[in-house]
Amino acid sequence: xxxxxIEQLLEKYDLGETSLAEEQQLRQYFLNNRVPEHLESxxxxxxxxxxxxxxxxxxxVPLKPKKNNVYRWISVAAVxxxxxxxxxxxxxxxxxxxSQLSPEEQELYYKTVEALQLVSTQLNKxxxxxxxxxxxxxxxxxxxxxxxxxxxxxxxxxxxxxxxx
Amino acid sequence: xxxxEFTSLVMPFKDKVFRLARRLLVSNEEAEDxxxxxxxxxxxxxxxxSSYNNVEAFAMTMxxxxxxxxxxxxxxxxxxxxxxxxxxxxxxLQKQVELSDSLSWVGKMLEQLPEQQKMILQLRDIExxxxxxxxxxxxxxxxxxxxxxxxxxxxxxxxxxxxxxxGVK
Numbered sequence: 001x002x003x004x005x006i007e008q009l010l011e012k013y014d015l016g017e018t019s020l021a022e023e024q025q026l027r028q029y030f031l032n033n034r035v036p037e038h039l040e041s042x043x044x045x046x047x048x049x050x051x052x053x054x055x056x057x058x059x060x061v062p063l064k065p066k067k068n069n070v071y072r073w074i075s076v077a078a079v080x081x082x083x084x085x086x087x088x089x090x091x092x093x094x095x096x097x098x099s100q101l102s103p104e105e106q107e108l109y110y111k112t113v114e115a116l117q118l119v120s121t122q123l124n125k126x127x128x129x130x131x132x133x134x135x136x137x138x139x140x141x142x143x144x145x146x147x148x149x150x151x152x153x154x155x156x157x158x159x160x161x162x163x164x165x
Numbered sequence: 166x167x168x169x170e171f172t173s174l175v176m177p178f179k180d181k182v183f184r185l186a187r188r189l190l191v192s193n194e195e196a197e198d199x200x201x202x203x204x205x206x207x208x209x210x211x212x213x214x215s216s217y218n219n220v221e222a223f224a225m226t227m228x229x230x231x232x233x234x235x236x237x238x239x240x241x242x243x244x245x246x247x248x249x250x251x252x253x254x255x256x257x258l259q260k261q262v263e264l265s266d267s268l269s270w271v272g273k274m275l276e277q278l279p280e281q282q283k284m285i286l287q288l289r290d291i292e293x294x295x296x297x298x299x300x301x302x303x304x305x306x307x308x309x310x311x312x313x314x315x316x317x318x319x320x321x322x323x324x325x326x327x328x329x330x331x332g333v334k
Contacts, residue, residue: 014322016315020293041325045318048271049290057183059197061204063168 002029003036010042166211174214175204178221181292182228188287189232189280199235203227225302229284236280274324282317289314 006029012018013026030039030046098106166174182203187196207214207224217223275283281303288294288302296307303310 014315014318016311016313016318020295023290023293041322044267044271044325045290045321048268048275051268052184052272052291055184055187056180057197057200059201061201061208063171063205063208 006039010039166214168208171208171211174220175207175224178224179204181221182224184291185225185228185284185287186232188275188283189229190235191276195235199228199231203231219298219301222298222301225288226304229302233280270325270328271321274321277324278317278320282313282320285310285313286317286321290318 006026009018009022009026013023018026026042027046027050030043031050035043098109101109179200183196183200186199186203187193190196190199203224206227207220214220275286278286285299285303288299289296294302296310299305299310300307305313
């Protein structure tokens with residue numbers, strides 16, 4: 001009677017239609033009873049499944065504490081603040097606009113400009129006088145080229161005198 | 166979530182993850198690595214964990230995908246995962262005839278099954294999941310799962326009867 005029932009269940013089992021409870025029933029039967037020869041293969045299967053169930057994973061998984069994003073952003077902000085601090089504490093960049101200067105500094109600036117202008121006008125006068133020197137040197141080189149003509153003249157004169165001698 | 170909370174969440178199914186990985190990858194070491202990988206992935210995605218209604222099924226799906234990827238990449242490199250979980254089989258003749266050894270036949274036959282059937286058989290007959298859960302894990306419909314399961318069970322049993330009749334047992 002029991003065997004008959006079991007065989008019916010096995011048929012369903014082979015078709016993949018047994019429920020978990022029915023499968024449990026089969027398992028119990030095959031693990032606890034002497035099984036007729038023709039059902040030996042089922043016994044092996046259920047035996048194996050039972051054995052396979054006992055395998056365990058015993059290793060520890062190294063769980064790193066989860067990196068907190070808030071801390072990461074705080075550190076980014078800290079770096080930004082630090083950089084800004086360094087930038088701020090640097091000596092002020094030299095002022096470039098006249099309007100940014102204080103009145104005394106402006107006065108100083110104008111005086112300097114005046115002095116530099118004075119130097120430059122004197123320098124221009126000097127160059128005008130140098131122009132005279134320039135013309136002198138030009139007429140000098142002219143003279144030198146004329147001397148060259150005289151030399152040539154004397155050369156031909158010498159030749160003439162040689163042939164007459 | 167603290168690591169103790171996480172461990173207690175993961176505790177009930179970490180062995181199942183390991184066994185599924187072991188079923189697919191065969192090698193003990195590979196399966197251990199895979200399990201560790203999956204638990205660590207879960208840990209690093211813990212903010213999303215609460216949004217999954219079934220963490221266990223999710224973990225099992227991850228395991229399935231991870232192991233299949235692993236097998237595929239090994240195949241692509243023309244490598245086989247070699248398992249080194251050999252045991253001393255020459256203990257005694259007596260022992261060989263014993264039940265435990267004939268049970269290992271079942272394991273060997275399971276290894277021959279296609280990956281999909283292997284997984285389904287593992288999930289149903291060893292881990293005793295409901296069909297709905299298996300459908301969720303395998304991302305298949307329940308009917309296809311029943312068919313694959315039936316095929317797997319029949320194949321194994323046929324193989325066993327054959328071996329048994331040859332008296333190799």
